[in-house]
Amino acid sequence: MLRVEHVTRRFGGLVAVNDVSLTVAPGRITGLIGPNGAGKTTLFAVIAGFVAPSAGRVLLDDIDVTAEPPHRRAVRGIARTFQVVQPFAGLTVRENIAVGAHLRHRARAEALCRAEAIAAEVGLSAALDEPAAGLTVAGRKRLELARALATEPRLLLLDEVLAGLNPSEIRDMIPVVRGLRDRGITILMVEHVMQAVMALSEHIYVLAEGRLIAEGAPETVARDARVIEAYLGHGAAARLDRARAGHG
Amino acid sequence: MSRVAAYLPIAAVVALAAVVPLVVTSNTVINFLVFTLIVAVAAQGWNLLGGYGGQYSFGHAAFFGTGAYVTALLQTQAGWNPWATVLLGILAGAAVGAVIGFLSFRSGLRGSYFALITLAFAEVFRILANAAGITGGAAGVLIRLDVRPENFQFASRGTFFWVGLAVVAIGLVLTRAIERSRFGAHLVAVRENEDAARALGVDPLRVKLLAITLSAGLTAASGGLYAQYFLFLDAGIAYGAWISVEALVAPIIGGIGTVFGPLVGAVVLQGLGHLTGHLAGEIPGISLVVFGALLILAVAFAPDGATGMAGRLWRRWRRPATPTTTPTATGGERC
Missing domain, CATH: 3.40.50.300 (P-loop containing nucleotide triphosphate hydrolases)
Structure with missing residues (x-):
């Protein structure tokens, strides 16, 4: 794809x-x-x-x-979310999601409807009429996801x-x-x-x-020596192996 | 919100205002009201771009002046009918808006840079209009007095009030229609966060260009009305900073990015300006002092403007016991 x-x-x-x-x-x-x-x-x-x-x-x-x-x-x-969340802070959750829904739906009423359905899907139904600025971090992450989803x-x-x-x-x-x-x-x-x-x-x-x-x-990637070294530093893979051998 | 519910307040306000010339006979008052309506139209234009689109122009005089000059000059120089020249003035203003918009948005100017470039354009227009031969230069243009309705000149000021009110009504309906459209949603999205809007399939350049074109057209209509009402223009009136300031202060005072904000703001501003004029005597520039003071108060205490503050007071008065204002209406059509 x-x-x-x-x-x-x-x-x-x-x-x-x-x-x-x-x-x-x-x-x-x-x-x-x-x-x-x-x-x-x-x-x-x-x-x-x-x-x-x-x-x-x-x-x-x-x-x-x-x-x-x-x-x-x-x-x-192609839809994306942002690592640093980018809500339309001045708009409600519903309006935020509707902006995404407008990509495939011209009519305002339809876009707002779609927004409601998508909010339910990601668990934001209760916050639909709240301003996006008032959401918790978890809520904002969900909103990012909801908006991206709304573009279908x-x-x-x-x-x-x-x-x-x-x-x-x-x-x-x-x-x-x-x-x-x-x-x-x-x-x-x-x-x-x-x-x-x-x-x-x-x-x-x-x-x-x-x-x-x-x-x-x-599973393959998790055992890969280069990956372990990239995360934990040079020589980490070998030390881990030794540790495992020691326990075994 | 159903379609009827969305437009009903506009119909009510316009109908109420339409009665005013029937009960008020004082020429001074009507004169004041007509001027207020003209400012309101310019402010409505500014609000489309600044309030909904978040692009703060300091140079809406460029559009006001173009509308005014095209309206006036095509009459005096070419002998065309003023109804036609007002329409052409609107088109010309919109075209100037599109060009300024293309030049500045294309280069990615935002915030204070956009404000400065619009201010610069308006100033260039003012200086050119002051120097050019066709505009009458510093002496200005005088439209010949010829009071006939088909000539866009009316025997009674009340009639002109209705014409101005009709244009305000068009501005209100246009604003509400945009609010309820996909374009409106895109415009607000661009105001709130341009990158997020792009990720959702919004083309910010296209949206901002359409907004500035409509905005400029509406403000040019205000210029056309001005020319027909006062029958005189010079560069300082048409392209002067005064109208740029009025066009932006009125929506901020009244409620930025709302349908009624510009109209309410224009009424408040002009009303207080006149009042202080009476009380303080004719101190030159006293109205600007009032504007400045109001602007500071609005920004500090009511960033959502007079309409927003009225709404908050209304809710508090309605439900004094419940401190939390839970939204009662779901606001959405049933799916």
């Missing part, structure tokens, strides 16, 4: 994303993980059209969309929708995300909450210092 080919993005002398290629298969949840500063959010911005790549291409269903602005990609069916996307890019939530909120959120996949929405998620991303993803890419260092099924 989505193909990223040799994407590089430089900011001055810094190479945030370095020659990254990946594919997201339709109908699946694909995870993108990596330590802080690995370039995950930049890569997301490139896929959604907010940042132009210095080199490389982004293809959606084999159509090159690299030159298209974000709103055009939204029409094609085929590919959903989730940028750390679980970050900042407490364990019980995360437990509530996981079935919501899985429910979207079951409805046929393809998902690419950036996530720091390792437990959640391992539970949800069917395929994982690992980014470190702008480069792709590993990919595969969650």
